[in-house]
Amino acid sequence: MKHLLSIESLKPTEILEIVRLAHVLKADRGRENSKPLAGECWGLLFSKSSTRTRVSFEVGIRELGGEALFLSSSEIQLGRGEPIEDTARVLGRMLQGAVIRTFKQSDIETFARLSGIPTINALTDEEHPCQILADLLTIEELRGSLDGLQLAFIGDADCNMGRSWIWAAARLGFELRLACPDLYRPPAELLARANATVTITEDPEEAARGADILYTDVWVSMGKEEEAEHRAAQFARYQINDRVLAAAAPGAHVLHCLPAYRGKEITAEVFEAHANAIFQQAENRLHAQKAVMTLLKS
Ligand code: CP
Ligand code: NVA
Numbered sequence: 001m002k003h004l005l006s007i008e009s010l011k012p013t014e015i016l017e018i019v020r021l022a023h024v025l026k027a028d029r030g031r032e033n034s035k036p037l038a039g040e041c042w043g044l045l046f047s048k049s050s051t052r053t054r055v056s057f058e059v060g061i062r063e064l065g066g067e068a069l070f071l072s073s074s075e076i077q078l079g080r081g082e083p084i085e086d087t088a089r090v091l092g093r094m095l096q097g098a099v100i101r102t103f104k105q106s107d108i109e110t111f112a113r114l115s116g117i118p119t120i121n122a123l124t125d126e127e128h129p130c131q132i133l134a135d136l137l138t139i140e141e142l143r144g145s146l147d148g149l150q151l152a153f154i155g156d157a158d159c160n161m162g163r164s165w166i167w168a169a170a171r172l173g174f175e176l177r178l179a180c181p182d183l184y185r186p187p188a189e190l191l192a193r194a195n196a197t198v199t200i201t202e203d204p205e206e207a208a209r210g211a212d213i214l215y216t217d218v219w220v221s222m223g224k225e226e227e228a229e230h231r232a233a234q235f236a237r238y239q240i241n242d243r244v245l246a247a248a249a250p251g252a253h254v255l256h257c258l259p260a261y262r263g264k265e266i267t268a269e270v271f272e273a274h275a276n277a278i279f280q281q282a283e284n285r286l287h288a289q290k291a292v293m294t295l296l297k298s
Contacts, residue, residue: 035065179207
């Protein structure tokens, strides 16, 4: 594995190896002997806001022996129109790795190709692979394994998280149900390409029926702020609440990639009742990403 650009581009064995190593690194935190990033400086090139991704990478890079340099696009020439092609060729000569959060997936692919350094997708409009890897680690911790997993995603199934879950289901073969308004279905072309076991419905309770993980994300992803009012109307029914939870399997877990908007995609009551799992999920970003960086260096 040279880069982590998407879940789509990973083989099932690579996903499982990352999750396996993440369990080990989590158990060994603070007692690790190996420092695979020793002497290295990795850049975090972010064009969108972040709490979890930024902090987990900055901490993770340091724990693996490296240095992290945070580069907000608004403070470097990229934000004034310098092409990604030139940014990649400059940074590739100075940094040993790059973690990029931006809009277009193609920009990350261009950066990876032209910089020549290991490049990690820290969220694009199309995918959020680091979040999925942390979520798989969390689901294994909560359920004991991924066997027989039935996951229901309620909300904007066409956003980066919905799309990444489709690729995770395609690669690992679990059952995925998506509940979303008709306007926010993932593209038919993507579904055909993924060829996953996916059911799509406009009814959140139908999607939740018998599922053992209920998952949601914001109604308004970063970059879609102008559509906030339209989306609030479209997604009003697509909330994890007591009714939707009651349709799920007994003992079902609720996960949220965060940040969460209570009263929108999830009620405050359901959020607080499942806060332990949700914050375990947030912590697992650190362990999963340390596994990714370790494997990129091996
Ligand atoms: N879940 C996630 O990626 O959070 P941040 O936007 O805070 O990084
Ligand atoms: N779909 C959300 C994920 C945030 C982590 C967004 O892109 O804003």
